[in-house]
């Protein structure tokens with residue numbers, strides 16, 4: 685069981701405050717999704733949690749031990765999956781894993797055993813001796829995951845790991861992280877709601893330097909009940925008025941058996957004929973970011 689306690693954490697670059705006074709309690713068992721728009725500070729927060737960067741103020745405790753005073757306490761239990769897996773085109777998958785295992789201080793026989801078993805569970809055994817330059821983006825990402833999991837880290841932190849993956853590879857990665865989250869602390873940062881929908885037990889929403897929301901996805905959806913509406917498109921949907929309306933982030937199109945309808949996040953019914961509908965997580969999240977749903 686691992687616990688991460690984020691206490692009054694603040695980060696500024698010069699005069700620019702990225703976030704301030706962040707507090708959160710994270711535990712193993714159930715994936716934790718860190719959501720926020722581009723530039724919200726997710727990577728900066730992950731860099732602090734992975735000891736790559738020092739915060740301006742505040743503290744992070746790893747099972748009660750200060751990460752700032754004892755970064756090794758975190759480094760010993762951490763598996764970090766960065767946005768872009770380091771790329772060594774001329775190494776084979778096995779050679780790359782060996783190299784990472786060496787950096788993690790693993791003994792050669794232990795490195796070999798674990799690399800083989802990880803390559804097998806990530807369906808890469810057949811390609812263990814192929815050079816990484818011959819791998820697809822998704823395969824390379826899976827090698828990155830194998831490298832992250834070497835030495836069985838108890839905390840896994842992933843930064844937008846599905847960038848560049850095709851839909852099938854995204855699902856595979858999602859399932860793998862969900863499975864790991866049963867007995868590891870898994871924190872997955874993304875700006876794509878579908879990456880964590882259905883697998884996150886807890887979500888943190890970071891925007892404008894604060895956590896706008898911390899809790900279960902279900903609770904966020906509950907909060908947005910009554911704020912999402914659906915209505916048929918009354919005019920030609922290529923007309924400038926409709927196109928302008930659809931360009932707002934709070935509206936989307938949905939195909940129904942009787943035609944295309946507009947879904948809109950709004951405190952009040954946008955049209956008299958609009959019907960209140962059950963929100964999905966994406967809508968609840970967007971409503972929160974746009975201030976329609978209260979944080």
Ligand SMILES: Nc1ncnc2c1ncn2[C@@H]1O[C@H](COP(=O)(O)OP(=O)(O)OP(=O)(O)O)[C@@H](O)[C@H]1O
Pocket residue numbers: 697702720721722723724725726727728729875
């Ligand atoms: N070394 C730095 N010096 C100055 N500003 C920085 C530095 N690193 C990041 N920033 C700024 O901090 C803000 C947050 O960046 P960060 O990469 O943490 O966001 P993010 O939520 O991870 O975004 P993305 O999803 O686009 O990766 C951005 O405005 C960025 O320009």
